[in-house]
Amino acid sequence: MSSYTLKKLSQATLVAKADDYIDTTTGGITPPIITSTTYARDNRYHPINDANLYGRDDNPSFIQAERVIAELEQGEEALLFASGMAAIACIFYTLGSGSHVVLPDSMYWGVFSWTRNYCDRADIRISYYDPANAESIADAMQGAARTDLVWVETPTNPMMHVTDIALAADIAHQADAMLVVDNTTPTPIFTQPLTMGADLVVHSATKTLNGHSDVLAGAIVTKEVDERWEKISAERHGAGAVPGAFEAWLLLRGMRTLSLRAERAAQNTMEIATRLQTLPSIAQVLYPGLESHPGYGVACKQMNGGFGSLLSFLVDGDAKQTLAVAGKLNLVISATSLGGVETLIEHRHSVEPPETGVPENLLRLAVGIEHIDDLWDDLHQALT
Numbered sequence: 001m002s003s004y005t006l007k008k009l010s011q012a013t014l015v016a017k018a019d020d021y022i023d024t025t026t027g028g029i030t031p032p033i034i035t036s037t038t039y040a041r042d043n044r045y046h047p048i049n050d051a052n053l054y055g056r057d058d059n060p061s062f063i064q065a066e067r068v069i070a071e072l073e074q075g076e077e078a079l080l081f082a083s084g085m086a087a088i089a090c091i092f093y094t095l096g097s098g099s100h101v102v103l104p105d106s107m108y109w110g111v112f113s114w115t116r117n118y119c120d121r122a123d124i125r126i127s128y129y130d131p132a133n134a135e136s137i138a139d140a141m142q143g144a145a146r147t148d149l150v151w152v153e154t155p156t157n158p159m160m161h162v163t164d165i166a167l168a169a170d171i172a173h174q175a176d177a178m179l180v181v182d183n184t185t186p187t188p189i190f191t192q193p194l195t196m197g198a199d200l201v202v203h204s205a206t207k208t209l210n211g212h213s214d215v216l217a218g219a220i221v222t223k224e225v226d227e228r229w230e231k232i233s234a235e236r237h238g239a240g241a242v243p244g245a246f247e248a249w250l251l252l253r254g255m256r257t258l259s260l261r262a263e264r265a266a267q268n269t270m271e272i273a274t275r276l277q278t279l280p281s282i283a284q285v286l287y288p289g290l291e292s293h294p295g296y297g298v299a300c301k302q303m304n305g306g307f308g309s310l311l312s313f314l315v316d317g318d319a320k321q322t323l324a325v326a327g328k329l330n331l332v333i334s335a336t337s338l339g340g341v342e343t344l345i346e347h348r349h350s351v352e353p354p355e356t357g358v359p360e361n362l363l364r365l366a367v368g369i370e371h372i373d374d375l376w377d378d379l380h381q382a383l384t
């Protein structure tokens, strides 16, 4: 443990070590899965271990995963949830009625639709801004007596707009609002929003953090333990949206290879984006790692070492021709989600309502860690 204070470990080492675990009773170098939902007291009625009373908060398996996520994001503490949506909902549950929130007008559809429904019932007012232009956050705040929360997702899903996190933080803080960044897509390997002024980071750990498409989990990380954080932990304690011990253990296991997976997937994505641009059957490639992308400059500033594993492209054709491309793929699987070791493709226009404006000729590619030659062979035969 003392090594942390001598020299800050790199993220690759941090995840590989998984919080420096050595089991003191067996010497085992991987942690056990603690499935107990309750913990015994001694004959003077003192808890045998002060940290453990009941499994809704106290579980060594998920506390260990929380510590790794907090360190990856350079936050003070993290809390694990049963899913990304459970984590996100918990933040909104702590806002009072009459609050005002500012959200991007194009973002991950699950968050967009849930916040719209929930905020309506909870008497929370939403204003929307253009995620390709962080300055527009200030416009979205106009007319509100106060703003409580500003939400950033960057790059956005699936349009790949890039939002300047540092600028969003400045604008939010000038109005005393908190800045929350959904860091699911870039991962803490490439972007650490808490170091750029964000107050909270949220994750769908279901995606790249776990990386194997076999766990649903979410996390919130805080820059500091303050009154707001106490409210969020009280909400999780009360509402109890925690993962099971086995899920937390799988997540910890998945995270041990996070930096390798994230780097390989981002390299593959960059290569695919570059090559897709050369195909006549493609109208446009949306990936912030391309110099032609309007968010390239901001992405270079706030994404370090890679631009993530999500990209979208527009096929030169209509919905039918676009779906036909997906249908011709053999290696790449047609399925929703992202951040797994396997490459997935999705026609978001088929799954989102028309009002979100996702073009009918857009395909979203969630790139995995397969060999680039195999991925490219498959994409190339489907697109030529």
Ligand SMILES: *Cc1c(COP(=O)(O)O)cnc(C)c1O
Binding pocket: 083, 084, 085, 086, 108, 110, 111, 153, 157, 182, 184, 185, 203, 204, 205, 206, 207, 216, 217, 218, 338
């Ligand atoms: C998947 C996802 C979520 C929701 O997470 P779940 O774990 O599916 O509940 C939230 N934000 C983004 C950006 C996502 O990709």
